[in-house]
Amino acid sequence: MNQVQWFYDDSGSRVGPVTESEIKGLLKVSKIGHGTLVWRTGMTDWIRVESSELITELATTPPPLSRDRVSDLWVWLLALSPVIWLAIDASVLNAGIVVSWLITIALCALDINKLRSAGYQAPAIWWSFVVPGYLYLRSKNLKSSYAPLIVWVLINVALVVMSR
CATH class of the missing domain: 3.30.1490 (Dna Ligase; domain 1)
Known part of the structure; x- marks a missing residue:
C-alpha cells in the first residue's frame, strides 16, 4: 500500500x-x-x-508556550555579537573571523533548540550564515519584536562608520 x-x-x-x-x-x-x-x-x-x-x-502535542515564556537570551547575545569585532586585532584577523563565525553558529543553534523545545518552528541552522535573515525569520515566526534585528544592523553600521 x-x-x-x-x-x-x-x-x-x-x-x-x-x-x-x-x-x-x-x-x-x-x-x-x-x-x-x-x-x-x-x-x-x-x-x-x-x-x-x-x-x-x-492533539497529542501541546501548542507552543506563550511568547513571553520563551527566553530571548541567545537571540540578544546574537544581536550583540558584532561587538566581538572591537576586540579583534588586525594581526589575528583570520582567527577572529573563524571565532566570530563559530560563536554565531553556536548562538543560533542554542536559540533554535530553545525555540523548538518551546514548540515553535525555528529558522533552519543554515540561516546562521545570514544573521539578519535568521533574526527576521525568528521574529516573524514568533510574532515578536524586530528589536534584535534592528540592534544587529545598528551595531554593524556603527562598526563600519567607526572603521573609517
Missing part, C-alpha cells in the same frame, strides 16, 4: 516528499508543529498543519 507523500515548509524551503508516518514523527519530536505549512497530492494550496488531517497528531 502506498502511503501519502507529504511536503512541509521549513523556513521558506519546501521539504519532501516524506511519508505520512515520517511527517507524524516530525510532529511528535516538534521538528514541525503548529503553524507549519503542509501540502500533499490532491490539495490545491499549502495549508497550516492544524487545518489538515494531521491535526489528530497535534
Whole structure:
C-alpha cells in the first residue's frame, strides 16, 4: 500500500516528499508543529498543519508556550555579537573571523533548540550564515519584536562608520 507523500515548509524551503508516518514523527519530536505549512497530492494550496488531517497528531502535542515564556537570551547575545569585532586585532584577523563565525553558529543553534523545545518552528541552522535573515525569520515566526534585528544592523553600521 502506498502511503501519502507529504511536503512541509521549513523556513521558506519546501521539504519532501516524506511519508505520512515520517511527517507524524516530525510532529511528535516538534521538528514541525503548529503553524507549519503542509501540502500533499490532491490539495490545491499549502495549508497550516492544524487545518489538515494531521491535526489528530497535534492533539497529542501541546501548542507552543506563550511568547513571553520563551527566553530571548541567545537571540540578544546574537544581536550583540558584532561587538566581538572591537576586540579583534588586525594581526589575528583570520582567527577572529573563524571565532566570530563559530560563536554565531553556536548562538543560533542554542536559540533554535530553545525555540523548538518551546514548540515553535525555528529558522533552519543554515540561516546562521545570514544573521539578519535568521533574526527576521525568528521574529516573524514568533510574532515578536524586530528589536534584535534592528540592534544587529545598528551595531554593524556603527562598526563600519567607526572603521573609517
